[in-house]
Amino acid sequence: MTGPARISGQGASAGFARGPVHLARRGGRSYIAKSTPEQELQALHLAVETAATVIASAMGQVSGDAADILEFQLAMLEDGSFTEAAAGIISSGATAPVAWTVVLDAEIAGYQASEDASFAARSADLADIRDNVLSALSGDSAATIPPGVIHVDEDIAPTRFLAHDWSTGGGLVLRRGSVASHVAMLARARGVPMIVGIGDGAIADAAEALLDGQAGELLVSPDPVQIAAFNDRRSLSQALQRDADAVASDPAVTRDGETVAVLVNIADPDDVDRIPIVHVDGVGLMRTEFLFGGERGLPDEDTQLAAYRKVLAWAEGKPVTIRTLDAGGDKPVAGYTIPEDNPFLGMRGIRLSLARPEVFRVQIRALLRAAPYGALKVMLPMVSIPGEIAQAQAMFAEEAADLAGAGVIHRMPEIGIMVEVPSVAVTPDRFAGAAFFSIGSNDLTQYVLAASRDNTRLGALGSIDDPAVLRLIANVTRFGAENGVETSLCGDAASDPEMTSVLLGAGLRRLSVAPARVAVVKAAVRRFVRGEQPG
């Protein structure tokens, strides 16, 4: 047994976990070839059955989109067609993992080549199916994560994250991964401690470990002093959370008596099922990427309308800001985004929406039809020149006229923008055509500091409290206050109670935060006094 080891990464989701390390092993590598084709085929049947059982048991724990994904994957697994095709390859001498990979890769390529984006987007599910069976084949336990462990993996698919029951504790440590990934958002929304980018250092399997998601730190085989310090930090954090939870539905008022609006970020319509509406002042950011690709293909107008209406109904008249599809960058949507060398500086957000009007118009119509059912605001991502606002507004007007002509109930929502490109933050006056500003601090920081947010080597560079970023935030906020343009911030910084005083000091009075962080951010607001902060 080695001594204590301190492993650093980037904090992706705050929280504390204590438990044994569980190292994931990749399928295929540790597979031991069987002596006859019959045994290979038998191993494949068993692995498919194992993977199906894992998915079936996970289905009971999720609802909505997540359940639909799992149901689809289960149906594909239970279908004999893949195993039948693999059996043919096995009979000519291949091992089960090789045969399974050949069959699934061919199927995946077929889907990827589809002209229809809905079908092309299913390739991610097939990749999941392929990997789950390969894991089961190699006899490792990657397909199932035991309860309560600190799971250490290269990266993890959203479906596998969803398939695990995190309510029994434990946490997630990724060697690569990104704080901006879908899994990181899911982890933050559900309060699962998670760190990313720890690299390839050796970690002892099954060793006792302590995970601090806030500090981005994993302590393996800790000594008693480290355990005591960890327990202290955890109890303090839990006490703060308990105190904050007790008054979560009270408004967030600073010690000077200024009310700060605290709204919530949601990534999936089902997120609202876990959030009491009385705790928040509305939805500051509803993403729509996860309604789109990856999970169920490009959604039709009625599917989108149903998702938007669900959140509007839940909000009981409080504002709901829905962001139009922000695909591209680190959020590819199969069959929609374009592979690029430098995707963060390429076709993403509103650029892609304007370039693919046939997809954008479906979303616009769904938003126009949802607007009468609540206080809907629409937010355009990645705006970098004023003309993009005008173009989008014109498309909204055209679709509204079309709906009016057809006698369909609709309403024109307020149309605002994300402030995440420096061109907007430097000259907000040029973008006054927007009804509101919402500062996307993650992207703004990476663009101001020229530090890719998914490059874990640059962790120290991409910090929102860099003076250049804070000055731009103050610039946008001041312009908004002086000209009556509502300004909020919806990046990860809003969810960090240690950043609250800095953001309020920069003039912000409207923050949109991850669901699990609402209470602690409100508590941080209540501790704030104007003038006590530098700057």
Next chain:
Amino acid sequence: MTAMAVSDVIITNEVGLHARPSVKLTKLAKSFPCRVEIAMREEGPWIDAKSIVKVMAAKAPKGTRLWLRAQGEQSTMAVAALTALVERGFDEGGGHDGAS
């Protein structure tokens, strides 16, 4: 030998026969004991309606005329039930709250 039941129906839901509609179609087909097949053309090729892998592989978009046929026990009921499912747009979201 029971008679072959045949029908045809236009796919009207926006995304066509993709993931969720295919799950529903194959589930329904599997609830009948008879052989159930679909095709994109009257002359075939015919696809096993109980296999989601094969149904998805057909990649039938909105507006496709889908041919259905069944032979064996309950074949008439099977074709009628599947035709009705397609006609209802696979019960995909009709703008109702929570239908997502």
